[in-house]
Amino acid sequence: MPYILQIDFPYTGPWGEEMTKAMDALARSIADEPGLIWKIWTASESTQEAGGIYLFEDAESAQSYLAMHAARLKGFGIPRVNGKLFGVNDALSRINRGPV
Numbered sequence: 001m002p003y004i005l006q007i008d009f010p011y012t013g014p015w016g017e018e019m020t021k022a023m024d025a026l027a028r029s030i031a032d033e034p035g036l037i038w039k040i041w042t043a044s045e046s047t048q049e050a051g052g053i054y055l056f057e058d059a060e061s062a063q064s065y066l067a068m069h070a071a072r073l074k075g076f077g078i079p080r081v082n083g084k085l086f087g088v089n090d091a092l093s094r095i096n097r098g099p100v
Contacts (some may be wrong), residue, residue, distance in 0.1 A: 001017065001058070001059075001087055001088060001090075002037065002055055002056065002058075002087075002088045002090070002100055003055070003056045003057075003058060003059045003061075003062045003085055003086065003087055003088060004053060004054065004055055004056075004062075004085070004086045004087075004088055005054040005055075005056060005062040005065065005066055005083060005084070005085055005086075006051070006052075006053055006054075006082075006083065006084045006085075007051040007052055007054070007065060007066065007070075007081065007082065007083045008042070008049050008050070008051035008080060009050065009051055009073055009078045009080060009081045010048060010049060010050065010079065010080060011034065011043065011048060011049055011050035011051075011078070012048055015043060015045045019043065023041075027039075027041070031043070031089070033056075033061075034061055034065075034076075035056045035057040035058055035060070035061020035062070035064075036054060036055075036056055036061070036063070036065070037055040037098060038054070038059075038099065039052050039053070039054045039055075039067050040052060040053045040054075041092070048100050049070060051082075055088070055099075055100065059085065059087075062085050063085065066083040066085070069081075070086050071084060088100055
């Protein structure tokens with residue numbers, strides 16, 4: 001069963017195109033993570049938050065990634081990392097055009 005991982009954390013920028021340039025190498029690194037199917041990057045300048053929604057092949061891959069990424073973000077000076085893991089109901093998600 002695939003699993004969704006939701007991560008968010010306080011973030012003060014950069015935003016937009018500057019964020020894209022600054023995070024390019026990180027995005028390429030994330031693309032190579034074991035079990036990752038896709039990631040959608042999220043950012044809210046108004047609430048000073050960023051993060052992502054990830055789809056992993058299995059819970060173990062998602063949990064392993066969360067532990068590694070939370071430690072990496074804390075190493076970048078981000079004090080709080082929120083992560084939630086959810087199982088995906090493929091059949092219902094397909095009815096609603098979910099990319100699973």
